[in-house]
Amino acid sequence: MKTLVAVLTVLAVIIALWYAACLPMNIKGVLTEAERAGVTVVPAGAKERRDMGVIGLVLDNSFAIPATWAQKRPRLPAPHQVAVELWKTTGAMVLKGKTMSKRSLFFHGWVTLSATLLGFAIGTGLGILLAVGIVHSRVMDMSVMPWAIVSQTIPIIALAPMIIVVLYSIGVQGILPKAIISAYLSFFPVVVGMVKGLRSPDSMQLDLLRTYSANLNQGFWKLRLPASMPYLFTSLKIGIAASLVGAIVGELPTGAVAGLGARLLGGSYYGQTVQIWSALFAAAILAACLVALLGVIERVVLKRMGMGA
Amino acid sequence: MTTESTTQAVVEARNLDLVFPTNDGPVQALRDVNLTINKGDFVSFIGPSGCGKTTFLRVMAALEQPTGGEITVNGMSPDEARRQRAYGYVFQASGLYPWRNIARNIKLPLEIMGYSKSEQDKRVNEVLELVELSGFEGKYPWQLSGGMQQRASIARALAFDADILLMDEPFGALDEIVRDHLNEQLLKLWARTNKTIAFVTHSIPEAVYLSTKIVVMSPRPGRITDVIESPLPKERPLDIRDSPEFIEIAHRVREGLRAGHGDDV
Ligand SMILES: Nc1ncnc2c1ncn2[C@@H]1O[C@H](COP(=O)(O)OP(=O)(O)OP(=O)(O)O)[C@@H](O)[C@H]1O
Numbered sequence: 001m002k003t004l005v006a007v008l009t010v011l012a013v014i015i016a017l018w019y020a021a022c023l024p025m026n027i028k029g030v031l032t033e034a035e036r037a038g039v040t041v042v043p044a045g046a047k048e049r050r051d052m053g054v055i056g057l058v059l060d061n062s063f064a065i066p067a068t069w070a071q072k073r074p075r076l077p078a079p080h081q082v083a084v085e086l087w088k089t090t091g092a093m094v095l096k097g098k099t100m101s102k103r104s105l106f107f108h109g110w111v112t113l114s115a116t117l118l119g120f121a122i123g124t125g126l127g128i129l130l131a132v133g134i135v136h137s138r139v140m141d142m143s144v145m146p147w148a149i150v151s152q153t154i155p156i157i158a159l160a161p162m163i164i165v166v167l168y169s170i171g172v173q174g175i176l177p178k179a180i181i182s183a184y185l186s187f188f189p190v191v192v193g194m195v196k197g198l199r200s201p202d203s204m205q206l207d208l209l210r211t212y213s214a215n216l217n218q219g220f221w222k223l224r225l226p227a228s229m230p231y232l233f234t235s236l237k238i239g240i241a242a243s244l245v246g247a248i249v250g251e252l253p254t255g256a257v258a259g260l261g262a263r264l265l266g267g268s269y270y271g272q273t274v275q276i277w278s279a280l281f282a283a284a285i286l287a288a289c290l291v292a293l294l295g296v297i298e299r300v301v302l303k304r305m306g307m308g309a
Numbered sequence: 310m311t312t313e314s315t316t317q318a319v320v321e322a323r324n325l326d327l328v329f330p331t332n333d334g335p336v337q338a339l340r341d342v343n344l345t346i347n348k349g350d351f352v353s354f355i356g357p358s359g360c361g362k363t364t365f366l367r368v369m370a371a372l373e374q375p376t377g378g379e380i381t382v383n384g385m386s387p388d389e390a391r392r393q394r395a396y397g398y399v400f401q402a403s404g405l406y407p408w409r410n411i412a413r414n415i416k417l418p419l420e421i422m423g424y425s426k427s428e429q430d431k432r433v434n435e436v437l438e439l440v441e442l443s444g445f446e447g448k449y450p451w452q453l454s455g456g457m458q459q460r461a462s463i464a465r466a467l468a469f470d471a472d473i474l475l476m477d478e479p480f481g482a483l484d485e486i487v488r489d490h491l492n493e494q495l496l497k498l499w500a501r502t503n504k505t506i507a508f509v510t511h512s513i514p515e516a517v518y519l520s521t522k523i524v525v526m527s528p529r530p531g532r533i534t535d536v537i538e539s540p541l542p543k544e545r546p547l548d549i550r551d552s553p554e555f556i557e558i559a560h561r562v563r564e565g566l567r568a569g570h571g572d573d574v
């Protein structure tokens with residue numbers, strides 16, 4: 001109950017700040033529109049106002065405040081505008097029986113989600129394989145790890161177009177290029193987490209296995225792998241969020257027509273800020289659902305393993 | 310220290326040396342250690358911290374390689390003895406896997422050594438009874454008290470037929486009352502199974518109560534300063550600790566420890 005109150009309070013503060021931020025962000029546009037419609041504005045003339053402080057403009061033209069929350073193409077849309085747009089492109093579509101129409105966020109969300117999941121699967125598999133190699137071989141530890149780290153310092157936004165162009169030239173297109181970019185972002189947290197997890201058994205545990213003359217294989221399956229499970233889930237949660245970012249970024253350079261990335265891009269072409277923001281929120285909600293789903297799987301798996309006290 | 314010709318030596322160490330190379334120069338963990346452990350002995354190792362008790366146990370278990378001298382376990386090198394499953398090792402921490410219940414923890418060595426499923430189940434029941442933990446096979450380690458966890462780890466070391474039990478301060482982290490109880494149980498278990506036990510402790514009463522042979526060690530370099538054959542009978546109720554013999558042996562151990570300390574001050 002107490003936490004609920006706290007959470008709601010924080011949420012209310014954020015929304016209030018957001019509404020407040022709409023005033024200075026949108027006031028100039030609103031005043032220009034109002035003047036065009038024949039309303040007296042202080043001072044008159046867009047040119048006059050260009051270099052004025054926005055706070056002062058809001059104070060001098062308080063009548064315009066409601067309009068800053070109701071523009072058609074605001075610089076910063078108000079929360080309820082985003083909410084309405086989200087509803088129009090999701091729930092309302094479902095009610096009309098057009099869940100998968102081109103205007104529905106379910107359609108775009110699914111396009112992005114499928115690439116995310118494929119990329120996540122590739123990235124996780126690759127990450128686990130690399131981690132196993134790194135833990136068992138000093139050579140791999142010293143040769144692979146530095147490259148894995150370097151790979152993450154290259155901005156994905158610069159790399160994504162190159163990946164897509166290269167893959168296109170060898171005839172690969174569609175979901176795969178996006179999935180590869182998404183795998184590129186998600187393998188890293190998995191490698192780091194799994195290496196730490198596979199190395200988590202202490203020397204006493206390793207000595208115990210030595211007293212049984214256990215071989216490497218048995219040590220891996222009976223000790224290292226189960227011990228790494230909590231670490232794996234932590235990295236999977238980071239990895240899936242990174243996968244989603246990768247899939248969205250992968251949609252940008254192709255001028256894709258479908259996917260959350262395409263909605264972001266389309267919105268910015270046509271100045272549809274409300275569309276951009278609702279696509280952003282859709283992506284955030286999707287990421288939250290994916291992470292929460294992994295959290296549930298984590299709880300179930302660890303509990304079944306006896307580790308979820 | 311005359312060993313009868315009929316008794317069979319299980320562990321024989323001759324002029325054993327072990328030097329750890331460290332960043333601050335070599336550390337002599339064991340110097341010129343000579344010791345014979347006979348079949349069925351209960352040998353305690355006692356001495357101040359850093360005198361090489363753990364190191365000696367680890368040498369017997371082939372977890373460390375001596376840098377000089379010789380040691381045989383069951384007449385072979387410790388490495389061979391390990392491959393023949395000559396010993397079970399009990400560490401200070403129980404080291405139970407949190408993701409396995411007690412039965413499956415005890416099965417761990419059995420799985421690794423390739424026992425059949427039915428044999429595994431049979432042995433789990435047997436050893437759980439030995440350590441008085443029957444009925445707990447389905448519990449997870451965190452559902453057990455520290456003493457029960459340690460008993461489970463002893464059961465795990467007993468599950469495969471090792472003749473030798475190496476125990477490194479197995480009850481070190483437990484309170485006195487639990488410890489007394491576990492000591493009593495351990496003696497019963499020793500009598501029933503006829504194992505040879507090497508037991509590291511910091512407690513003089515514990516060493517005297519349990520052992521047929523007490524090895525007193527002293528540090529820097531780690532060496533044996535006294536070996537005391539206990540005249541106490543094999544049958545030992547807890548109140549034997551008030552008997553004059555017991556007090557006399559305890560006194561001798563204390564003297565040995567003090568002498569070892571005096572050397573290096
Ligand atoms: N792996 C190692 N590397 C370097 N030095 C070591 C190593 N293991 C033990 N030593 C040193 O060897 C000496 C003996 O250590 P050991 O652990 O055998 O003592 P111990 O008698 O078991 O002490 P305690 O009662 O505190 O457990 C110590 O000086 C210790 O610092």
Ligand SMILES: [Mg+2]
Binds near residue numbers: 362363364477
């Ligand atoms: Mg020790």
